[in-house]
Amino acid sequence: MTATTSSETPAPDEWHKTVCILCSANCGVELRVDGREITRVRGNKSHVASLGYTCEKALRLNHYQNGMKRLQSPMRREPDGSYTAVDWDTAIREVAAGFTEIGQTHGKDKVMYYGGGGQGNHLVGVYGSATRRALGITVRSNALAQEKTGEAWVEGRLTGAHTHGDFHHAEVSIFLGKNPWHSHGFNEARRVLKEINKDPGRSMIVIDPRRSETADLADFHLAVKPGTDAFCVAALLGALVQEDMVNHAWLAEHATGTDRVLQELATVDIADFSHRCGIDEAQIRAAARRIGKAVGGVSIYEDLGIEMAPHSTLVSYLQRLIWILVGSFNVPGGTTTHSGLAPMFSYGATGNEPKAPVTGGRIISGLVPCNEIPDMIMTDHPDRMRGMFIESANPVHSLAESPRWREAMRALDFSVVIDVAMTETAREASYVLPASSQYEKSEATFFGASFPENHFTVRAPVFKPLEGTLPEAEIHARLARELGLIDDDIIDKLRAAAHDGLKPFGAALIETSKANPAMAAIGPIVMYLTLGDTLPDGMADAAPVWFSAHQCAMRFTDAVKAAGFEDVADEDLGDALFNAIITSRDGVTITKHTYEQGWTMVRTDDGKVHAEIPELLDDLAALAFAPVDHRSADFPFILSAGERRAFTANTVMRDSTWRKKDPDGALRLSPADADALGVVNGDKIRITTPGGSAVAPVEVNDTMQDGHISIPNGMGLYAEAEGDSDVVGVPPNELTTLDWKDEYAGTPWHKHVPAHLEAVGG
Numbered sequence: 001m002t003a004t005t006s007s008e009t010p011a012p013d014e015w016h017k018t019v020c021i022l023c024s025a026n027c028g029v030e031l032r033v034d035g036r037e038i039t040r041v042r043g044n045k046s047h048v049a050s051l052g053y054t055c056e057k058a059l060r061l062n063h064y065q066n067g068m069k070r071l072q073s074p075m076r077r078e079p080d081g082s083y084t085a086v087d088w089d090t091a092i093r094e095v096a097a098g099f100t101e102i103g104q105t106h107g108k109d110k111v112m113y114y115g116g117g118g119q120g121n122h123l124v125g126v127y128g129s130a131t132r133r134a135l136g137i138t139v140r141s142n143a144l145a146q147e148k149t150g151e152a153w154v155e156g157r158l159t160g161a162h163t164h165g166d167f168h169h170a171e172v173s174i175f176l177g178k179n180p181w182h183s184h185g186f187n188e189a190r191r192v193l194k195e196i197n198k199d200p201g202r203s204m205i206v207i208d209p210r211r212s213e214t215a216d217l218a219d220f221h222l223a224v225k226p227g228t229d230a231f232c233v234a235a236l237l238g239a240l241v242q243e244d245m246v247n248h249a250w251l252a253e254h255a256t257g258t259d260r261v262l263q264e265l266a267t268v269d270i271a272d273f274s275h276r277c278g279i280d281e282a283q284i285r286a287a288a289r290r291i292g293k294a295v296g297g298v299s300i301y302e303d304l305g306i307e308m309a310p311h312s313t314l315v316s317y318l319q320r321l322i323w324i325l326v327g328s329f330n331v332p333g334g335t336t337t338h339s340g341l342a343p344m345f346s347y348g349a350t351g352n353e354p355k356a357p358v359t360g361g362r363i364i365s366g367l368v369p370c371n372e373i374p375d376m377i378m379t380d381h382p383d384r385m386r387g388m389f390i391e392s393a394n395p396v397h398s399l400a401e402s403p404r405w406r407e408a409m410r411a412l413d414f415s416v417v418i419d420v421a422m423t424e425t426a427r428e429a430s431y432v433l434p435a436s437s438q439y440e441k442s443e444a445t446f447f448g449a450s451f452p453e454n455h456f457t458v459r460a461p462v463f464k465p466l467e468g469t470l471p472e473a474e475i476h477a478r479l480a481r482e483l484g485l486i487d488d489d490i491i492d493k494l495r496a497a498a499h500d501g502l503k504p505f506g507a508a509l510i511e512t513s514k515a516n517p518a519m520a521a522i523g524p525i526v527m528y529l530t531l532g533d534t535l536p537d538g539m540a541d542a543a544p545v546w547f548s549a550h551q552c553a554m555r556f557t558d559a560v561k562a563a564g565f566e567d568v569a570d571e572d573l574g575d576a577l578f579n580a581i582i583t584s585r586d587g588v589t590i591t592k593h594t595y596e597q598g599w600t601m602v603r604t605d606d607g608k609v610h611a612e613i614p615e616l617l618d619d620l621a622a623l624a625f626a627p628v629d630h631r632s633a634d635f636p637f638i639l640s641a642g643e644r645r646a647f648t649a650n651t652v653m654r655d656s657t658w659r660k661k662d663p664d665g666a667l668r669l670s671p672a673d674a675d676a677l678g679v680v681n682g683d684k685i686r687i688t689t690p691g692g693s694a695v696a697p698v699e700v701n702d703t704m705q706d707g708h709i710s711i712p713n714g715m716g717l718y719a720e721a722e723g724d725s726d727v728v729g730v731p732p733n734e735l736t737t738l739d740w741k742d743e744y745a746g747t748p749w750h751k752h753v754p755a756h757l758e759a760v761g762g
């Protein structure tokens with residue numbers, strides 16, 4: 001591995017506290033470095049959330065920091081398609097001009113912002129929001145719109161809030177299309193799974209076609225046929241209602257709209273639905289009875305296995321009816337609302353959401369459906385998108401139908417990508433701006449969903465920015481200045497106030513914002529340029545956390561005080577919380593609630609759960625007539641495209657040598673299917689779908705059902721920045737299509753792609 005160069009040389013015997021950036025758990029870790037190389041990684045036992053826990057992925061973080069060819073200069077695409085390195089001043093000037101021209105010629109609503117952070121860098125999105133406002137961009141999306149928007153729409157209708165399970169304490173934990181052994185999703189995931197498995201008083205139910213690592217630990221593995229989760233969950237609900245395991249008293253006090261819910265579930269044909277999903281009716285009923293008798297809380301986690309499959313929004317609704325019907329909400333071990341430093345997502349769905357330009361898809365939580373973006377570009381419609389601002393995201397690789405995405409990117413009048421490498425998306429952009437890595441700046445994420453305590457971590461940079469790169473905060477600040485939005489006199493006054501203290505700074509910022517709305521619109525950039533100047537070395541990028549800390553302190557005053565700030569006056573609480581966050585490398589407990597306070601975060605008009613979603617209950621009634629199999633004679637297999645495995649991490653790891661297991665991204669299939677095709681481990685096999693074709697090595701795996709196959713996510717990435725097109729593994733979205741999507745949220749069916757297999761000779 002070739003180390004990059006820089007002037008600073010951290011002491012090799014020093015441990016640097018930070019977090020892992022490879023999944024949403026963001027476990028606290030400590031890094032030992034030598035120059036710019038990460039030489040050792042261990043869990044941070046002092047971290048308030050992860051308590052020293054980490055998985056094998058974090059141990060390979062040097063392959064993120066040093067295992068890819070980094071961009072070290074802005075790159076401009078020339079008319080012949082080649083790229084030329086340019087200086088930063090030229091790049092900033094031409095990028096600002098490119099978007100300004102689109103706005104003046106076609107309207108500011110013809111530019112889309114996509115991205116805003118991955119699994120470890122959400123401050124990127126905070127600064128991106130300022131530039132969106134500066135450019136007048138109103139159309140946006142990100143990867144959540146191919147995963148979580150159906151779930152968000154359901155949660156908005158039910159509670160108006162995000163909910164999460166308490167798997168550390170739940171008597172019954174249910175994992176639906178979710179394998180937390182590899183994908184985590186909550187703190188100390190593997191420790192918790194093992195504890196549940198060993199405790200005779202607790203139970204685990206896994207609903208998954210594959211006998212996953214989590215399923216191996218479960219009391220009940222409901223091995224549904226691929227794509228039939230809705231039938232399974234509906235059968236569980238039918239058993240709860242028809243055997244009267246419903247908490248009627250709780251429903252009467254805390255829920256509305258239950259009459260039709262109970263009426264529809266009373267008519268579910270449990271035997272038929274069990275048959276349709278491939279599970280013995282007795283097993284369905286036994287699992288339902290275990291749920292129904294639980295007194296220590298029921299928690300459920302859905303994930304991409306159902307969110308990228310048939311009936312995904314319906315399943316998101318049905319699974320929530322389980323904890324609603326048994327009354328396991330805002331109780332120990334149950335599903336709860338939660339607070340946070342800032343909301344990562346909006347849960348204000350009403351059923352009357354706005355529609356996307358051109359395509360008319362439902363805009364949920366402010367995001368247009370990912371599967372509709374190419375069609376919003378590749379059209380002669382007058383409202384088509386003309387430009388894209390893409391940041392810390394790789395949609396050409398990570399969204400459905402990559403060939404169509406490549407066409408769409410080249411059809412734009414102007415586009416810019418901000419990223420650390422010449423990604424698949426960068427190779428199609430008008431301009432590429434090189435960002436500093438996630439360990440070369442201060443950063444944070446807003447994933448935390450724990451209750452009754454929640455936590456937040458701002459991490460300090462471990463390395464200086466690589467020569468030629470800039471942190472996103474600086475990139476956005478330079479763009480704002482080029483757009484004429486920075487008044488240096490105002491910045492100087494605010495900076496001086498910040499050096500006088502947080503109190504004077506806050507007062508000056510409020511006064512300035514009232515008098516200068518244009519400056520207020522780029523608030524994160526203003527805070528970076530002013531308050532950032534007063535923060536410890538390298539922490540300037542985290543300046544906007546000050547505003548979030550104040551918002552949290554105002555909304556959750558009692559909970560913040562209970563988290564260790566009891567002696568702080570209300571008017572000083574935001575500053576105290578910010579100071580704690582900005583100075584701690586172990587994370588901070590930011591809120592500590594009572595369970596009763598969980599109800600204050602339910603955002604419905606009457607503070608109750610609104611159980612009835614009429615259109616989804618209509619779908620439940622029609623489920624008896626819905627197809628259970630989307631295969632055909634031409635495509636007799638179902639492909640799960642993008643399975644989470646031991647060494648997958650979306651597209652952030654571009655160095656294929658980081659994988660200690662499954663280095664080539666094998667296609668998994670059952671022993672019977674392998675025999676029928678005449679293949680063994682290591683053979684090559686061709687996968688063909690309606691979207692494309694690819695060749696992968698074979699892994700015969702007895703955890704797979706007959707007719708069900710899978711390939712991992714994060715494969716098929718270009719190896720180098722200078723144009724080397726060699727890839728390792730199959731890029732999943734060379735096989736997917738835009739038209740297979742959920743009818744409500746437009747989320748893709750990545751986990752349910754009809755496919756054909758053929759052995760490759762030689």
